Amino acid sequence: xxxxxxxxxxxxxxxxxxxHLATIQDVKPTAAGVSTFSLVFANPEERANHCFQAxxxxxxxxxGAGEVAISLSSDPAQPEVMDHTIRDAGSVTRAIGRLxxxxxxxVRGPYGSAWPLNKTLGSNLVIVAGGIGLxxxxxxxxxxxxxxxxxGQVVLLYGAxxxxxxxxxxxxxxxxxxxxxxxVTVDLGxxxxxxxxxxxxxxxxxxxxxxxxxxVMTCGPEIMxxxxxxxxxxxxxxxxxxxxxxxxNMKCAVGFCxxxxxxxxxxxxxxxxxxxxAIEPFFGKEDF
Amino acid sequence: MSPSLPRVxxxxxxxxxxxxxxxxxxxxxxxxxxxxxVRDGAIVLEEVDGLDDxxxxxxxxxxxxxxxxxxxRDNHYFDYGVGPHSWKEFLHPSRLPLFSVEKNNGNWTIxxxxxxxxxxxxxxxxxxxxxxxxxxDRVLIGSEFRDPHYAARREQVFVLxxxxxxxxxxxxxxxxxxxxxxxxxxxxxLTELPDIFLAEIGSxxxxxxxxxxxxxxxxxxxxxxxxxxxxRAERQNGRQMQTDDLPDLLYENLEHPRWDEVATRCLxxxxxxxxxxxxxxxxxxxxxxxxxxxxxxIRIADSCFNRDFSHVHGGNIRxxxxxxxxxxxxxxxxxxxxxxxxxxxxxxxxxxxxCPVGIEITEEVNAIRAKAAK
Ligand SMILES: Cc1cc2nc3c(=O)[nH]c(=O)nc-3n(C[C@H](O)[C@H](O)[C@H](O)COP(=O)(O)OP(=O)(O)OC[C@H]3O[C@@H](n4cnc5c(N)ncnc54)[C@H](O)[C@@H]3O)c2cc1C
Ligand code: SF4
Ligand code: SF4
Numbered sequence: 001x002x003x004x005x006x007x008x009x010x011x012x013x014x015x016x017x018x019x020h021l022a023t024i025q026d027v028k029p030t031a032a033g034v035s036t037f038s039l040v041f042a043n044p045e046e047r048a049n050h051c052f053q054a055x056x057x058x059x060x061x062x063x064g065a066g067e068v069a070i071s072l073s074s075d076p077a078q079p080e081v082m083d084h085t086i087r088d089a090g091s092v093t094r095a096i097g098r099l100x101x102x103x104x105x106x107v108r109g110p111y112g113s114a115w116p117l118n119k120t121l122g123s124n125l126v127i128v129a130g131g132i133g134l135x136x137x138x139x140x141x142x143x144x145x146x147x148x149x150x151x152g153q154v155v156l157l158y159g160a161x162x163x164x165x166x167x168x169x170x171x172x173x174x175x176x177x178x179x180x181x182x183x184v185t186v187d188l189g190x191x192x193x194x195x196x197x198x199x200x201x202x203x204x205x206x207x208x209x210x211x212x213x214x215x216v217m218t219c220g221p222e223i224m225x226x227x228x229x230x231x232x233x234x235x236x237x238x239x240x241x242x243x244x245x246x247x248x249n250m251k252c253a254v255g256f257c258x259x260x261x262x263x264x265x266x267x268x269x270x271x272x273x274x275x276x277x278a279i280e281p282f283f284g285k286e287d288f
Numbered sequence: 289m290s291p292s293l294p295r296v297x298x299x300x301x302x303x304x305x306x307x308x309x310x311x312x313x314x315x316x317x318x319x320x321x322x323x324x325x326v327r328d329g330a331i332v333l334e335e336v337d338g339l340d341d342x343x344x345x346x347x348x349x350x351x352x353x354x355x356x357x358x359x360x361r362d363n364h365y366f367d368y369g370v371g372p373h374s375w376k377e378f379l380h381p382s383r384l385p386l387f388s389v390e391k392n393n394g395n396w397t398i399x400x401x402x403x404x405x406x407x408x409x410x411x412x413x414x415x416x417x418x419x420x421x422x423x424x425d426r427v428l429i430g431s432e433f434r435d436p437h438y439a440a441r442r443e444q445v446f447v448l449x450x451x452x453x454x455x456x457x458x459x460x461x462x463x464x465x466x467x468x469x470x471x472x473x474x475x476x477x478l479t480e481l482p483d484i485f486l487a488e489i490g491s492x493x494x495x496x497x498x499x500x501x502x503x504x505x506x507x508x509x510x511x512x513x514x515x516x517x518x519x520r521a522e523r524q525n526g527r528q529m530q531t532d533d534l535p536d537l538l539y540e541n542l543e544h545p546r547w548d549e550v551a552t553r554c555l556x557x558x559x560x561x562x563x564x565x566x567x568x569x570x571x572x573x574x575x576x577x578x579x580x581x582x583x584x585x586i587r588i589a590d591s592c593f594n595r596d597f598s599h600v601h602g603g604n605i606r607x608x609x610x611x612x613x614x615x616x617x618x619x620x621x622x623x624x625x626x627x628x629x630x631x632x633x634x635x636x637x638x639x640x641x642x643c644p645v646g647i648e649i650t651e652e653v654n655a656i657r658a659k660a661a662k
Contacts, residue, residue, distance in 0.1 A: 015436050017386050017572075017587075021396055063389040063396070063583035064576025089601035104396050106389075248605065249598050251571050254433035257590070258569030259597060261619065263539075264626035269431075285542055287611030 016254045019061040019106025020046060024099055025081065032164040034132065035097060036073065036085040039105060051079040053114035054139035055245060055273040059253050060084065061106030065095035069250045069268075071136035072110060077146060082107070085135040085167060111253040113273045115140050116243060120215045123241075124152040126207070128228045130200050130220025131160045134167045136245050136272070137219055145178040155207050159185040159200035159224075163193045183207070201227035204235070211236040217273075219245035226284050229276060242276035244283075263288070293495045294487075300503040301484045301510050304365070308339045309501045310448070310476070314409040317496075319446055322378055323411030324371070329357055333373040336411060343368060350456040350637065353646030366480050369456040370414055370636050374565035378408050379441045380424060382589035386437075386572070391581045405437070409446035413474065415467030416459075416636040418449060420565035422473055426628045427568050446493060449474035453517045457526030458637030460650060464529055466634040468521040479514040486514045527650045529635060530657070535622030537657055542614065546655045551610035553645050558591035560639035560647075561616065566632050567591070592616050617652060 026038040041047040052072050061067040074083030088097050099105065117140065125144070129137050137156075144151055156175065160166045163186050172182050183203045185196040196203075201224065214237055218228045225244050232242050246267050251257035253268040260267035263282040265274065282288055294300045311321055323336040326343050336342065348368045349356045360367055385401040413421075421442075428438040452461075452468035461467030470477040475494030479486040486506055489495045506514075561567040571590040576583040590597060592615045598605035606612050624632030633649065640648045 015386065015400060016433050017585075018398060018400060021398075063391060063585075064574055064580050066574050067572065093601075102394070104394060106396075106398075247600055249600055251590075255431060256428060256433070256435055256568070256570065257572075258592070259571070259590070261615075261623065263618070264623040266627070281539060282542075287606050287608055288542065288615075 016108070017252065019059070019067075019108050022082070022105050022107045024101055024103045024105060027099070027101055030085055031160070031167045031169075032162075033088045034085060034165075034167060036083050037096070037099070037105075038074070039082045039084065039107060040080060041107070042104070047080050050082075052076055052082070052110035054117055054143055055115040055136055056110035056112050057136070057253075057272065058082065058084065058107050058109030059111070059250075060086075060096060061108070062092065062095050062099075063106075066092040067106070067108075067251075068092045068096070069111075069247075069253060071245075071272075073135040073138045075142035075146070076139050077143070083138075085132070085138070087132045108253065111268055113271055115217055115245075115273050116215070117143055120241075121150050122152065122213075124210060124214040125154045126157065126204075126209065126214060126216045126232070127155065128157045128200060128203075128216065128218040128220070129159075130224040131165060132167065133218075133220035133224075133245070134158055137217065138168060140217060141175055141180060144180065145175065148179045152213060153181070154179065155181040155183065157183050157200055157203035157207070159187070159198075159203070161187045163190055163195075181207070199227070200224055201231045204228075204231040209235045209237065211238075215241040215243070217243045222246070229283075239277040239280060240275060243273055244276055245272045246274060247272065293498060294489050294503060294505075296489050296491060296495060299486060299488045299506040299511060300498070301486055301506050302498070302501050302503045304480075304483070304485055305339070306501045307365070307478075307485060310497050311336075311338055311411075313497050313499050314446060314448075318407055319409035320406050321409050321411055322375075324366075324368070326357065330355060331357065331368050331371040333371070333375070333377070339365070342366075342412075347454065348456070350458045350641045351646075352458065352640050352648050353643055355641050362482065364453070364480055364482075366412055366450045366478070367454060369452070369454065369459060370417060370638060372563050372638065372642055374563065374636075374638070375410055375413065375417055375421060376424060376565055376568075378406075378410070379421065379445070380428065380435075380438050380568060384437055384587045386585045386587055388584045389582060401437075405440040405444065407444045408441065409448060411448045413447050413449045413470070414452055414636075415449070415470045416461045416464075416634040417565055418447070418470055418473045419464075419466035419634040420636070423566045423628065423630055423632065423634065424568060426630060427566075430628070446497070447474040447476075447490075448497075449477040449490075451477060451479045451514070451518050452521040453480055455521045455524035455526065456637060456641075458640040459525045460527040460529050460635040460637060462522045462525045462635070463527075463531070464631065464633060464635030468525075469518045479517060481510070481513055481517065484510070486510055527637070527640075527648070529633070529650050529653065531621075531631065533657065534631070534653075535618075535625050537653070537660060538618045538622040541656050541661050542618070544656050544659070544661065546652065546659070547610045547614045549655075550613050550647060550652055551608065554609050554613050554647055555645060556593045556595075556609045556612055557644060558593040559642045559644060561591040561593060562589070563638040563642045565636060565638070566620075566634065569597070592619070617649065620649070621653065
């Protein structure tokens, strides 16, 4: 029986649900309960041909444990090594957390949309991250550092619950030297903490924004992003220039499983990076 | 007796008993026949051998939360409406092994599930279910990613459609413009009359399935009788769905009090998503052996009514029944249109019949419309 989708196409011989094998090249403790795993595809051809964009994610699979969506956190200019910064959040991420250099892991991807690094060339950027939400923004920062003069002022506003939860603290100096204004806060300080205490959106009060040429990119807990959007709109940044990365339950990452729907949006396909203007009618709706 | 085969798009009359010959032809061509049969007080879909397995002389009585089989006085094979099963169980199985992994000295061997997909001939597909299959085509093989398991089954399927001769109080295909007449997407479409089947040939394969069948060209009289049967089913549609203000009506009323009200009745049992011929959501489970050296990955039907469906670490996006029912209804009738260019509902009425508390999708939309925000 013929249908519009069958007659003209040869069926896809490869199943998008099949994982591809990768090897763990490096494991680096990154924050409390968080490690960064550097993966390379086992197949040399795949390693050579693979590429990804800042903001995209992979599905990481361990037999018997399960599969989880994890952002790529390294520089897209060096795609052969794929960093994944993973927080121990439950059964699967804990099992991944026990892996060592040389171990094998299943990878599907990269999936999803990217941060608008091209569309924002020449603009000022306010990058706002909460907790593990800095992971999908690290490729943005590394890309900007490679071509710093292509952007205007770049500010990173970053916060976590405690100082121990801050990611990539050993890289902040390099980022600052590269010309990024890095502002950091924690919800709860400890004895050795000399920095700011307070929630991330408050960092907006420490920077000056020229709303005519500024774009915002944010990733973190949804409640944090809601306040970030509020602060950005209050400073007259148009909603078309506010980009957020959303998280939903995901079982397939290719639009089949239905789990990641957010109104008309499949977070795995149109997201995770979304333009705020496109999702505004649904964003912040209770239990949506 | 006609020696040649009818041409595609012709309508022919054939003796009812010769449907067995069609079955035999299909089986000889390598198809496994799946069709309606009576089991445990319902007309379900399973493998059938011959005409004897069909629900001859049975009909069903369907109301919200109610399904009952009764005997009719006519000896018709297809005098019933759609039952609890739909064809999605065969094209998009509720349990499907995807692959297995064997771990050996730190190396993995991944074996894709190897079973050759069955070659099905579907017997008795109604117009609403044809529409449902076309919708799942869009979801599973109509975008940049294609589900090869669905595609493999779908490509080979033979569709023997049946035009509805009666409709239930739960049916609203006419208002969804999906039925009761099958207008495309079939190899053969039958209309059952008291003495004959009228068969419309939809494809070469459909024509070939009539080999050795003593067919005659349909007369204007036959065609007239058939169209009156189908018109009767259309009139019998017990419900209507007003669709002209969708999807906006639902998007604009996400905080409507009706969601709270329906949540006091809905049990979040997921029956509606189970019986719905278009609901496609799945989850994946890993079944490992005890030593952790091998695992099988299995895709399993899931439902937005299940609690864990929207789980993210540390919480659940839709903890309330209100939010889950709202997700289901707005997906069916609103966001589905944005996602796939078609409604997610074909008006088959299954969710109404099989809801244990008789929640009616049409009534829920009406209630929202009656006190809409705009
Ligand atoms: C696009 C995207 C990018 C992400 N990037 C990162 C990242 O860079 N670093 C990071 O640490 N985390 C990231 N996450 C979150 C990560 O996927 C979850 O922390 C992880 O799935 C939790 O699984 P678990 O089994 O360890 O936890 P549990 O809470 O024990 O999970 C239990 C069950 O719920 C499921 N589950 C829980 N949360 C999710 C989820 N978000 N999506 C799908 N299933 C879920 C699991 O599959 C499991 O079956 C990302 C999520 C998404 C959607
Ligand atoms: S939503 Fe109900 S009436 Fe519509 S297709 Fe699904 S089961 Fe049938
Ligand atoms: S609407 Fe009815 S069938 Fe669907 S989950 Fe609620 S109680 Fe179950």
